[in-house]
Amino acid sequence: MVLSAADKSNVKAAFGKIGGHAEEYGAETLERMFAAYPQTKTYFPHFDLAKGSAQVKGHGKKVAAALVEAANHIDDISGALSKLSDLHAQKLRVDPVNFKLLGQCFLVVVATHNPALLTPEVHASLDKFLCAVGTVLTAKYR
């Protein structure tokens, strides 16, 4: 699966429009993921996962920053996320299926906050982008 020029352009434009809301979107993505897919909470036994948790907000900020970084270096996502990829392989070892769940929730957050942004074309490009990010983060697993 390869990101076309149109995909890259769509993704950059989408993150441009999301702008300063990225952190908020990151936090809500995690909140929704924990609510919709409770099994994802197993990776955060050390977190307070109650609504409004500062830890979830903080972690959402990190997740969003990584997505923004990937979008800003969309021609070399594996380079941009190389350290994160190492971290996930060696330490975090989040099962690969969970990246799709996070991606689904991110798209839901975009849809709820900014439905006009999520045209079918942009939806397709973002979905591909999120897949690509998941692939990079699990690339060194074995």
Add this chain to the structure above:
Amino acid sequence: MVHWTAEEKQLIASVWGKVSVEECGAEALARLLIVYPWTQRFFSNFGNLSSPTAIIGNPKVRAHGKKVLTSFGEAVKNLDNIKGTYSKLSELHCEKLHVDPENFRLLGDILVIVLAAHFGRDFTPACQFAWQKLVGVVAHALAHKYH
């Protein structure tokens, strides 16, 4: 049998009550064909699917999307017996239509996104949980009679 809490049933019913089956059905199917283009393999007789614009405007896509979501309504009406409700449809999808059940999961996720876009903040995390559960149960029921 799947267990639904009273809250889940209420969240499902309240969303469903406000859904335009024709609009959401058409949009969900169109997005499936656009976001996951390999799903077009089942619709070679639908005419022009050559671009997102063509897919969105395609009357066969719209009609079929409406049909699919109308059928989804049967699950909403029969939450306590979704497997039974879809028994014949499951056989049809296996024996006649030859649809990989993975496609039901893909469509379910797309439907959740369409609902999210439609309802905005009203599509709360609790709401999303109930609907992700429902689309999962529907997908499972449609795959149940596969052999």
